[in-house]
Amino acid sequence: MQLVSGKTTTLPQALYSKTAQYRYKVFIETLGWQLETRNGEELDQFDRPDTLYVVAQDDAGNVNGCARLLPTNRPYLLGEVFPELMNGAPVPCSEDVWELSRFASVDFNASTTSALSQFSSELTMKILHEAIACAAAHGAKRLITVSPIGIERLLRRTGVHAHRAGPPMIIDGHPIFACWIELDPTGA
């Protein structure tokens, strides 16, 4: 497995396109999310030149995981679309708080993994830790994420210190929430 990280402008164009196609397969075809798409690719207004990505590939070059990172002092998903998930608190706006979104680690080519699962354990852990390291290298001290509540279990299992920013909202029958991820293990 290979992990690649970089901004839109530094990732190879072919890999960027494969990642957008992988996101389409995960979030549109598998999870049934109602998202903006074009030509079999899932991309939105937050996929900008300065957006940071972590992409995992198997030995054959197939994308089998991804994560998207955005600084909160520029437009980002929680701030623009889901501010009510902050439980009345102001949305983060700081160069040292980054948002993690479009996190997935479905390995469609692995025979032992359920394609219905958004996550496979070892791969998930590697991508998550790489995303945290990547964000920290760009100045992040905390991450915030908007996710289905299932990601909270995952974060706990991987030993990441995470806690809720507020109650879940029910969207299409499924609870989503905002979750803080503390990069400093001693952080409250």
Added chain:
Amino acid sequence: MSTGYVRLNLTDVQQLCMLHLISGVDEDGPLIAQDGAVATAITGYTEWITDGTPPLTIGWDWQMLAVADRIHPQRVSQPRSNVMLVEGDADAGPERTEAALGEHIDGMDWQSQTHQHILMRYSS
């Protein structure tokens, strides 16, 4: 910057009045082992909130177990929340907070509403 926690002392935690928000069954599909065995445990989550300001949010995992000829959800994870327990003037930390919340949950009858919600949600 706000940490996002709602800070409560132990007495506050012990007096929490929680309202059921949603419960669900894990939908990842059966876990099929390499030898063909299928895991049959029914597991899921339940979410509860308070109606105060700011609202508290607490969720945990359960597993359906047969108890005295009845199927009964049992808590199988530590609570996940936006609560931080305060002892004296200091944060008690995630582990002590989870323990205090867990004790409070185990004193509640959360099973009835969770079970009823699950039956209604998945019956159609």
